Amino acid sequence: MKWVFAGAFVLLCLLAIPAYRGSHDPVTAGKTRIVWISDDNPVRKGQIELFNKTHPSIELKIDPTNAGMEKVIVQSLAGVGPDLFDCYNPFQLSAYVRAGIAADITDDMLKAGVDVGKIIWPAVKVTCVRDERAYGFPCNAACDAVWFNKKLFEEARIPYPDHQMTWDELIALAKRLTVREADGRAKQFGLLCDWWQWQSFIAMWGGSIFSADGSQCVVDSPEAIAAVQFLHDLIYVHKVMPSPADEASATQGGWGSGTISFFSGDKGAMAFGGRWWLCTLRMSKDLRSGVMPAPFGPGGVYRGYGRSTLVSANSKNRAAALEFMKYLAGPDYNQLLNDQGDALAPVPAYCQGERFLHNPEYPQETDNQVWADAMAKGVPDQVSPYVNGNLANRILTKQLDLVKNDQKTAADALRSAAKRINEEIAKGRAMAAAAGVAGRAGTAEKTGGRP
Amino acid sequence: MFSLVVSATNWSLTREEPFRFVGLANFAQLFGDKEFWQYFINTGYLMLGMPIAIAGSLCLALLLSQKLRGVVIYRTMFYLPSFTSGVALLILWKALYNPQFGPINAALGPIFQWFGGQAPEWLLSTKNLLGLHAEDIRLVWAQFGLGARDAMIFMGIWISIGGSNMLLYLAGLSNIPQELFEAAQIDGAGPWATFRHVTWPQLAPTTFFILVMSFIGGLQGGFESARVLTAGGPAGTTTTLAYYIYTKAFEEFQIGYASAVSWVLFIIIAVVTLLNWKFGSRETNDA
Numbered sequence: 131m132k133w134v135f136a137g138a139f140v141l142l143c144l145l146a147i148p149a150y151r152g153s154h155d156p157v158t159a160g161k162t163r164i165v166w167i168s169d170d171n172p173v174r175k176g177q178i179e180l181f182n183k184t185h186p187s188i189e190l191k192i193d194p195t196n197a198g199m200e201k202v203i204v205q206s207l208a209g210v211g212p213d214l215f216d217c218y219n220p221f222q223l224s225a226y227v228r229a230g231i232a233a234d235i236t237d238d239m240l241k242a243g244v245d246v247g248k249i250i251w252p253a254v255k256v257t258c259v260r261d262e263r264a265y266g267f268p269c270n271a272a273c274d275a276v277w278f279n280k281k282l283f284e285e286a287r288i289p290y291p292d293h294q295m296t297w298d299e300l301i302a303l304a305k306r307l308t309v310r311e312a313d314g315r316a317k318q319f320g321l322l323c324d325w326w327q328w329q330s331f332i333a334m335w336g337g338s339i340f341s342a343d344g345s346q347c348v349v350d351s352p353e354a355i356a357a358v359q360f361l362h363d364l365i366y367v368h369k370v371m372p373s374p375a376d377e378a379s380a381t382q383g384g385w386g387s388g389t390i391s392f393f394s395g396d397k398g399a400m401a402f403g404g405r406w407w408l409c410t411l412r413m414s415k416d417l418r419s420g421v422m423p424a425p426f427g428p429g430g431v432y433r434g435y436g437r438s439t440l441v442s443a444n445s446k447n448r449a450a451a452l453e454f455m456k457y458l459a460g461p462d463y464n465q466l467l468n469d470q471g472d473a474l475a476p477v478p479a480y481c482q483g484e485r486f487l488h489n490p491e492y493p494q495e496t497d498n499q500v501w502a503d504a505m506a507k508g509v510p511d512q513v514s515p516y517v518n519g520n521l522a523n524r525i526l527t528k529q530l531d532l533v534k535n536d537q538k539t540a541a542d543a544l545r546s547a548a549k550r551i552n553e554e555i556a557k558g559r560a561m562a563a564a565a566g567v568a569g570r571a572g573t574a575e576k577t578g579g580r581p
Numbered sequence: 582m583f584s585l586v587v588s589a590t591n592w593s594l595t596r597e598e599p600f601r602f603v604g605l606a607n608f609a610q611l612f613g614d615k616e617f618w619q620y621f622i623n624t625g626y627l628m629l630g631m632p633i634a635i636a637g638s639l640c641l642a643l644l645l646s647q648k649l650r651g652v653v654i655y656r657t658m659f660y661l662p663s664f665t666s667g668v669a670l671l672i673l674w675k676a677l678y679n680p681q682f683g684p685i686n687a688a689l690g691p692i693f694q695w696f697g698g699q700a701p702e703w704l705l706s707t708k709n710l711l712g713l714h715a716e717d718i719r720l721v722w723a724q725f726g727l728g729a730r731d732a733m734i735f736m737g738i739w740i741s742i743g744g745s746n747m748l749l750y751l752a753g754l755s756n757i758p759q760e761l762f763e764a765a766q767i768d769g770a771g772p773w774a775t776f777r778h779v780t781w782p783q784l785a786p787t788t789f790f791i792l793v794m795s796f797i798g799g800l801q802g803g804f805e806s807a808r809v810l811t812a813g814g815p816a817g818t819t820t821t822l823a824y825y826i827y828t829k830a831f832e833e834f835q836i837g838y839a840s841a842v843s844w845v846l847f848i849i850i851a852v853v854t855l856l857n858w859k860f861g862s863r864e865t866n867d868a
Contacts, residue, residue: 200831203594225595225834315681374705374815375680518597520833531816532715537707546716561598 161189162450164213166439167202168269170194173409173470180466181457188450199225206231206444213445214454217266217438219511220256221519226440232265233443238452239264244459250476253434253508266440267458268476270467272404273432273504274330276300276425277411280418282307282318282399294423297360300400304370307399320370322389322398323361325377325534329433330402331357333509336429339522344514347555349526350541350548357427359540362533372398374534393419404435405501408471412492421497423504434508436473468498474505481505516558517551525550588840595834607841616817617825617842618718623730624821626709628799630734635791637742639784642750643776656751659743671809674736678703701727704811707818715816729819733806746791753787754780789861793854800850822846 157163168174174192181190193212196205199222205211211231217223226232239246246264247255251271258266276291283290286307295303304320311317332338337354340347348354364371377388393401394414401407402424411417424432439458441451457463464475468486475481481502489495513519529547532538538546591603611617645656662670677683686700693700701708707715708726715724757780765775803821807813813820813828820828822842830839 200834203834204831207594228596229594229834230596375702378679378681378705518595518833518835524828524832527814528716528816531814532707535705535707535815537715537816558597 155191158189161187162447163189163191164445164447164450164454165191165193166214166454167193167196167212168214168216168439169197171409171472173472176470177463177466177472180462181454184457184462185450185453188453190454202226203229203231206442209444211442211444213442213447213451214266214439215442216269217257217440219435219519220260220513221523223257223260223265223438223440224513224515224519227260227265231443233441233445233448233451234263234265235441235452235455236262236264239267239455239459242452242456244456246459249459249479251434251436251474251478251505251508253505253510254436254438254476256510256513257436258438258440266438267455268436268438269458270406270473271434271436271476271505271508272406272473273434273501273508274327274402274404274424275500275504276422277393277401277403277407278420278422279393279396279399280420281416282396286399290420291422295425297425297427300425301364301368301370304364304400305368308370316372316376318396319372319376319392319398320400321364322392322401322403323364323371324389324403325361325374325530327402327433328358328361328530329511331361331427333431333433334424334427334429335360336427336431338512339526340512340514344512344516345555345559347514347517347522347548347551349551350545353428355541355544358530358533358544362536362540365534366536404473405471406473408495412471418494421500423500431507431509432504434505434510436476471495474501478502478505514555514558516555516562518554521554522551525554584840584843587837588844590837592837593834594836603837607838608845610838611841611845615718617822617845619716619817620820620822620825622713622718623818624800624803624823626711626713626730627733627737627803627819627821628796630738631795631799634738634741635746635788635795637738638744638746638791639750639788641742642747642754643780645747646751646754659747661743662740663744667805668809670740671736671806674732675704675810678732680705701731703727703732704729705815707815709818715818729811729815733803733810733819736806737802741795746795749787749791750784753784757783789857792861793857796853796857797850800846800853 166178170192178190178192182188196202196212197216202211202215203226206215207229215226217226217232223232236246244267246267247259247262250258250268253273254268254271258264258268278291280290288303288306291303300321307318307320308316309318329339332349332354335353335357337349337351337357339349339354365373372392389398389401389403390407390410392398393403393407394411394417396417411419439454441448441455445451459477461480464477464480465485467473468475468480469489469491475486480486481498486502487496487498489498514522526547529538529543533540533543588607589602589604591598591601591606641659645652645659649655677685680686680700680702683703685703690700706726706728708724708728709730710725710727712720712722712725713730714721761779761783762775765779770778801823803819804823804827807819807821807824808827811819813824823846826839826842826846829835829842
C-alpha cells in the first residue's frame with residue numbers, strides 16, 4: 131500500500147509541474163506586463179488587442195477572476211494587487227482612494243496633455259475624479275433610452291416609435307404590446323426594465339439619495355417615492371413589466387443580463403437600457419431593434435453611469451499603466467468602443483460626426499444620436515462622505531426588495547431606508563467630529579454636483 | 582487570536598476613521614444591532630430541518646445496511662450530492678424552485694390551486710412556516726407560508742440525508758454486535774422493538790456525534806447557498822450569521838466589527854456544544 135501512496139504522490143508532483151507552468155505565463159522578452167482587473171465581456175479582447183498592438187513594449191493582460199472590490203483592496207494592500215482595476219461608482223472611488231490603493235495621476239495626465247475632468251462626459255467624472263484629482267480614466271459612459279423590437283411592433287401592426295414620448299404614452303403603448311396566454315401568464319411584455327435601475331428613475335423624477343452636501347439621506351423625498359412607486363406600478367398596476375417571478379426565469383445579471391436575454395428573445399417589445407446592450411444584442415442575428423429617447427420624468431434628466439479604470443498606487447509598472455490611461459483618452463480606443471457598442475466612448479468629442487453616427491459594419495444602426503443626446507442630459511450618481519456606500523446600498527436593497535415583491539409601499543420602504551441611513555450618517559458625523567476632521571473621509575468630499 | 586485583537590479595534594479597510602482600539606465597543610454595538618439578531622434567528626430557523634435530516638439519514642442507513650443486491654450502487658447514488666460541486670447543486674435547485682417553470686411548482690401548483698391558494702414563490706418570497714416578520718423580530722400571520730428560508734431548509738435536507746451522516750450511521754450499524762440482534766430475535770422482539778431496544782441505544786454515541794457536528798455546521802452554515810441562490814435576500818431573510826460576517830468584512834470593509842461578530846458566533850457554538858456534551862453525553866451513557 132505504501133508504494134501506491136508513494137506512486138500517487140510522485141504522480142501528483144509531476145502533474146503540478148505543467149500546472150505551475152501553465153499558470154505562470156512567462157512575459158515576452160523586452161515587454162512590460164501590466165494586469166488589468168476587469169470583467170470578461172467579450173469586447174474586452176478587442177480593446178486589449180488594440181492596446182497591445184499600438185504599444186509593442188507593453189503586454190496588457192486581463193484578470194477577470196479577481197474582479198470585486200474586496201479582492202482588489204485585500205490583494206493590493208497585501209502587495210499582490212493588479213496594475214489597473216475597474217471602478218463603477220463614486221463610493222468605490224472614494225473607498226479605493228481612502229484605502230490608499232488608487233494612484234493620483236492628475237499631474238502625469240496633464241503632462242501628457244489630458245485634463246481628465248474636462249474632456250470626459252460630466253456624468254461619469256465621479257467614477258475617476260475626486261476632489262479635482264484624477265485617479266483613472268473612464269472606459270465608457272451610459273445613459274438609458276428605450277430599445278424597441280421591430281418584429282414585435284410589426285406583429286402588433288403598430289408603427290415604430292419616432293419621437294420622445296411621455297410616460298403615459300409609453301405605458302399605453304406597452305399595454306398594447308403586452309401579450310398574455312389564456313391562463314394570464316405573459317407571453318410577451320410591453321416594457322422591460324431591470325429593478326436595479328431604480329436609481330435612474332429617482333434621477334429622472336428629480337429626486338436624489340443624498341442631500342447636496344451628503345449630510346442627509348433624502349431618499350424619502352416625494353420625488354424619490356413617486357419614482358419608485360412608478361416602477362412598482364409598472365409591474366403590479368399597469369402589468370406591463372415582468373414581476374420578480376417572471377424575472378427569475380431569465381438568466382443572471384451582468385453584461386448578459388436577464389432583461390437583455392428577454393429582449394433579444396422576443397419576450398419584450400420595449401426595454402429601458404443603455405447602449406452597452408448593443409454588444410450583446412448584436413449576437414442575436416435575428417433581432418431587429420431600434421432606439422427612442424426615454425420619456426422624461428419630472429426632473430428632465432437621465433442618470434449617467436459608467437466604468438472607469440484606476441491605476442494602482444502599488445503598481446510596479448506605473449509608466450506602462452499610464453500609457454493605458456492615455457490610450458483610454460485617445461481616438462483609437464474611443465472609436466473602437468463606439469464601434470463595439472460597449473456603451474458610449476468616454477470622451478464626448480468622439481461621440482459625434484459621421485464616424486460615430488454611421489458604423490459601416492452595422493448600417494442598420496441609425497440611432498446613435500439618441501445615445502449621445504441622452505448622455506448630454508446625464509447626471510452623476512451621488513455619495514455621502516459620512517456613510518459607507520455599500521452599507522447604504524444594502525439598506526436600500528433590503529427595503530426595495532419588499533417594494534418589488536409588493537409587500538410594502540414605496541413610501542413606507544423609502545422612509546424606513548432613509549431613517550436607517552440617516553442614523554448611520556449621524557454616527558459617521560459624530561465619528562468625524564470626534565476625530566476632528568471635516569468629514570468621514572477626512573476631506574470636504576462633495577457629492578456628484580448635479581447641474 | 583489575531584481576530585480577537587482586531588475585534589477590539591475600529592479597523593476598516595477603507596480607512597473611514599483613524600485606526601484605534603475601541604475596547605468592547607464593537608461587542609456593545611453588536612448587541613444593539615437589530616440585524617445581528619434578525620440574522621441569528623435566520624440561522625436558527627434554517628437549522629429547523631436538522632432533526633428531519635438526521636432522522637432521514639438514519640432511515641436511509643437502515644435501508645442501505647440490508648443485504649440487498651446492488652447495495653453499493655444505491656449507497657453511491659445517495660452519496661452523490663456530497664461529492665458533487667456545491668455550486669452546481671445550488672444552481673440546479675435554483676432551477677427546480679423557479680416559480681413559473683420549475684418542476685416543484687409544476688407538481689405542487691395544482692394542489693395549492695385545489696385548496697384555493699397559489700404555488701409558493703420560493704426563493705423570491707419572505708414568507709415562512711413560522712410567520713416570522715421580514716424586518717422585525719415578531720410573528721405575523723401575513724408572513725405565514727412557504728418562502729426562501731423554507732426552500733433552503735428543504736434543499737439542505739436533501740443534500741444532507743445521503744451525506745456523511747448516512748455514512749456514520751452505516752458505520753455505527755455495522756459495529757453493533759450481531760449477538761444482540763440474535764438475542765432480541767430469540768426473545769421474540771419484532772422489527773420495531775428490535776430497533777427501539779437494540780439498534781437505537783447502540784447508535785446513541787453516533788447520533789450524539791452527528792447532533793454535535795450538525796449544530797456546529799448549522800450555526801456556521803448558510804453562506805454558500807445564500808451567496809449563490811439569493812444574495813442573502815429577499816429583504817435579508819436568508820442572510821445567516823456567516824453571511825453577515827462576510828458582508829460586514831468584505832462588502833462594507835468593517836473588519837473590526839466583523840471580527841466581533843465572528844467571536845460571538847464562536848462563543849455561541851462553544852456554548853451550544855458544551856450544552857450538548859453536558860446533557861447529550863449523559864443521555865448517551867444512560868442508553
